[in-house]
Amino acid sequence: MGRLSVENVVKRYGRVLAVDHVSFRAEPGRILGLLGPNGAGKTSTIRMITHITAPDEGRVLYEDQPVGRWSQERLGYLPEERGLYKKLTVGDQLLYLAALKGVPGDVARGRLEAWLTRFDALDWFDRKTGELSKGMQQKVQFIATLLHDPTLLILDEPFGGLDPINAELLREVIWELRDEGRCILFASHRMEQVELLCDDICLISNGRIVLNGTLRDVKRRFGTNTVIIEFDGDARFAAELQSRGSVKVISRSLHRVELRLLDGAAARDVLAYALANVNDLYRFELTEPPLSEIFVESVRAAGHGAPQSIDDGAVRP
Amino acid sequence: MHKIGIVFRSEFLRRVRSKWFVITTVLGPVLLFAMMAIPPVIGIMASGTDEQSVALVDETNVLAAPLAARSDPRLTFVPVDASAYALRAEVEAGRYDGFLVLPDGILEGGVNARYYSVEGGGFTMESRLERALNEVVIDHRLGALNVSPDVRAIMASSTGVRLLKITEEGTAADSAAASSLLGMMMGFVIYIAMIIYGAYVMHGVMEEKQSRVLEIVVSSVRPFELLMGKVLGIGAMGLLQMGVWAAFLLILTLSAGGIAAIFLDPSDFNLPEGVSGEDLAAAADIGLPQMAPELFVWFLLFFLGGYLLYSSLFAAIGSTVEHQQDAQGLMFPVTILIIIPMLFISVIVESPNSTLAIALSMIPFFSPVLMVLRIAVTEVPFWQALLAFLLLCATFVGAIWICGRIYRVGILMYGKKPTLRDLARWLRYQ
Numbered sequence: 121m122g123r124l125s126v127e128n129v130v131k132r133y134g135r136v137l138a139v140d141h142v143s144f145r146a147e148p149g150r151i152l153g154l155l156g157p158n159g160a161g162k163t164s165t166i167r168m169i170t171h172i173t174a175p176d177e178g179r180v181l182y183e184d185q186p187v188g189r190w191s192q193e194r195l196g197y198l199p200e201e202r203g204l205y206k207k208l209t210v211g212d213q214l215l216y217l218a219a220l221k222g223v224p225g226d227v228a229r230g231r232l233e234a235w236l237t238r239f240d241a242l243d244w245f246d247r248k249t250g251e252l253s254k255g256m257q258q259k260v261q262f263i264a265t266l267l268h269d270p271t272l273l274i275l276d277e278p279f280g281g282l283d284p285i286n287a288e289l290l291r292e293v294i295w296e297l298r299d300e301g302r303c304i305l306f307a308s309h310r311m312e313q314v315e316l317l318c319d320d321i322c323l324i325s326n327g328r329i330v331l332n333g334t335l336r337d338v339k340r341r342f343g344t345n346t347v348i349i350e351f352d353g354d355a356r357f358a359a360e361l362q363s364r365g366s367v368k369v370i371s372r373s374l375h376r377v378e379l380r381l382l383d384g385a386a387a388r389d390v391l392a393y394a395l396a397n398v399n400d401l402y403r404f405e406l407t408e409p410p411l412s413e414i415f416v417e418s419v420r421a422a423g424h425g426a427p428q429s430i431d432d433g434a435v436r437p
Numbered sequence: 438m439h440k441i442g443i444v445f446r447s448e449f450l451r452r453v454r455s456k457w458f459v460i461t462t463v464l465g466p467v468l469l470f471a472m473m474a475i476p477p478v479i480g481i482m483a484s485g486t487d488e489q490s491v492a493l494v495d496e497t498n499v500l501a502a503p504l505a506a507r508s509d510p511r512l513t514f515v516p517v518d519a520s521a522y523a524l525r526a527e528v529e530a531g532r533y534d535g536f537l538v539l540p541d542g543i544l545e546g547g548v549n550a551r552y553y554s555v556e557g558g559g560f561t562m563e564s565r566l567e568r569a570l571n572e573v574v575i576d577h578r579l580g581a582l583n584v585s586p587d588v589r590a591i592m593a594s595s596t597g598v599r600l601l602k603i604t605e606e607g608t609a610a611d612s613a614a615a616s617s618l619l620g621m622m623m624g625f626v627i628y629i630a631m632i633i634y635g636a637y638v639m640h641g642v643m644e645e646k647q648s649r650v651l652e653i654v655v656s657s658v659r660p661f662e663l664l665m666g667k668v669l670g671i672g673a674m675g676l677l678q679m680g681v682w683a684a685f686l687l688i689l690t691l692s693a694g695g696i697a698a699i700f701l702d703p704s705d706f707n708l709p710e711g712v713s714g715e716d717l718a719a720a721a722d723i724g725l726p727q728m729a730p731e732l733f734v735w736f737l738l739f740f741l742g743g744y745l746l747y748s749s750l751f752a753a754i755g756s757t758v759e760h761q762q763d764a765q766g767l768m769f770p771v772t773i774l775i776i777i778p779m780l781f782i783s784v785i786v787e788s789p790n791s792t793l794a795i796a797l798s799m800i801p802f803f804s805p806v807l808m809v810l811r812i813a814v815t816e817v818p819f820w821q822a823l824l825a826f827l828l829l830c831a832t833f834v835g836a837i838w839i840c841g842r843i844y845r846v847g848i849l850m851y852g853k854k855p856t857l858r859d860l861a862r863w864l865r866y867q
Contacts, residue, residue, distance in 0.1 A: 167849075170656045171656075172655055172656055172849070192656055192657060193657075195656065197653070197656045198653075199649070199652035199653060201649045201652055202649050202650070202652055202653055203647075203648035203649035203650040203651075203652075203653075204648065204650050204653075205451075205645075205648070205650050206644075206648060207451065207455065208451060212447075212451075216443070216447045217653065217654070217657065219443045219447075220440060220443055220444070220654065220657040220658050221657050261653065264653060265653075
């Protein structure tokens with residue numbers, strides 16, 4: 121099982137430069153997080169990795185060979201916008217998709233039953249997919265991605281619509297797949313999942329790579345400038361600290377605030393101020409910033425403004 | 438390449454097992470039978486079992502007796518000595534079905550009788566009255582000229598003409614009306630099939646795109662393979678459906694004689710009693726006339742060619758839009774192309790070998806309907822049919838290539854509806 125290498129890839133749609141000299145690597149046995157605002161070029165890049173489209177410049181290599189039909193058969197792709205043939209039964213659908221990937225019928229059937237059992241879905245075999253709930257459909261789609269035993273996996277928002285129990289199950293399966301040495305790309309906006317799962321991350325904005333490296337390194341690069349406070353009392357002190365310019369409030373709720381220390385501010389000053397203004401303090405932690413904050417900061421620093429979905433009416437696959 | 442086979446199998450099985458397919462395949466023949474057989478049968482039955490009683494106002498004073506003496510239980514003439522005004526009341530009261538006024542001038546000719554009724558005469562009534570009247574009038578006028586019975590016998594006889602077509606085997610029975618009817622029916626079947634199955638393909642493509650299942654499938658199979666598998670799968674389903682219908686029609690034709698005999702009376706068609714069921718059915722135009730095997734083969738070939746052409750167009754349309762409404766605009770030109778040949782049907786039936794007919798039946802978009810029609814109605818030289826078919830093939834290969842490229846890009850594009858210029862650009866996308 122080899123590595124995936126995206127090398128200086130460029131893709132244009134008409135006059136729009138969707139992917140601008142993007143390079144990164146995904147190693148086997150590791151999970152790479154693909155992050156980026158909507159319309160940043162993630163999907164365009166993924167489409168080139170999956171050989172649905174071809175790059176205008178640069179190349180995509182898997183196991184040191186350019187991707188092609190052969191890599192499609194080794195690749196399991198779970199797209200973000202996904203659906204199922206509503207009129208087909210679960211069994212028929214999965215067998216059809218497996219056949220398209222070149223898996224012989226009996227092998228597919230065996231694997232299908234194993235996965236359905238694992239996901240506690242064996243009695244769905246004969247039900248039409250249109251009748252399943254959203255969470256059940258997600259599980260079926262995930263199984264479809266795995267039936268041909270892919271060595272390269274691209275999972276785009278696999279957790280959408282799953283309750284915590286099923287999300288846990290999915291995470292376990294993804295870890296297993298990683299430990300078996302497969303190469304996994306995980307694209308998501310849910311930062312808490314990314315932090316839990318990913319070994320490496322790669323942030324794309326406006327078609328360019330803005331961050332690249334292991335999760336630990338990236339976080340460390342941003343320093344330990346985040347303060348988490350859990351308390352009883354009035355959270356107003358956070359707004360006051362912000363108006364003084366010492367901190368920026370990242371998130372705020374009844375009993376918890378996350379603050380980013382701005383230049384020059386000292387953590388102990390923040391602690392002192394909080395102690396003076398709340399009834400009781402349960403937690404004070406100086407830590408690395410959450411990934412969501414890194415995301416926002418990096419995109420802004422790269423000069424692309426606050427991330428927003430690009431909606432100028434243009435059609436971009 | 439064999440992935441086309443996998444897609445084909447899945448598409449075909451999925452459609453054939455659907456409720457839509459089962460219902461239309463079973464209902465289709467039932468509807469067809471109803472459309473073809475029941476209206477004429479009912480029409481004939483309705484007027485046939487009626488017993489009409491017509492009051493006669495005879496100003497000639499000679500015709501009433503022979504008319505009243507006729508022994509036709511379904512049309513009785515009752516001479517009355519009353520004014521037209523009084524008879525109106527009688528008819529309105531229902532005592533007579535109508536009254537017939539025979540003006541004096543009838544005997545010299547050139548003057549018409551007048552029939553008054555409340556319900557209106559209808560075709561059968563008109564022809565029956567005319568027949569009865571002509572019988573007695575001619576008889577009287579001949580008698581007035583002292584014409585001998587031999588001459589009268591000559592006048593009463595009629596000589597028919599049997600139509601025979603010159604074919605390669607020699608001669609075969611020709612029935613102009615029947616073969617044009619057959620030709621029109623086949624043209625109509627092809628027309629309907631193109632529209633229905635074409636729209637079916639389009640909906641299939643749109644459903645795949647809307648449900649986003651395409652995103653999963655397209656990393657496993659080339660879009661072109663997906664398109665061909667789908668088109669062929671639905672085509673096979675269509676053939677199966679039409680095969681079932683054809684079998685049903687065949688059974689119907691073979692038993693047309695029996696059905697006709699149950700419902701119809703030979704005398705309605707100027708046929709003697711005791712005529713066979715088949716002849717009766719033929720006279721009533723129920724059931725299919727004989728179909729030459731080559732006609733069937735060409736029908737199949739042109740159906741396939743036309744289907745492949747139109748379904749790839751419809752698939753391309755379906756791939757560019759996300760909603761039914763957006764598709765309407767693009768569907769319009771394609772539907773027009775299918776409809777145009779229908780407008781020329783009567784022209785072709787009238788003179789199937791005219792230059793216009795030949796030219797029209799060669800045009801690839803029209804040939805599925807028009808060439809088949811011509812082959813049914815007349816002897817078309819083999820080279821003409823072959824040329825038309827080859828042109829059709831070349832066109833659908835070209836269409837599949839172009840539409841394949843549009844499909845390939847369209848299925849992954851969401852958002853703004855593409856203009857024609859966008860489509861031209863897509864042709865060049867890698």
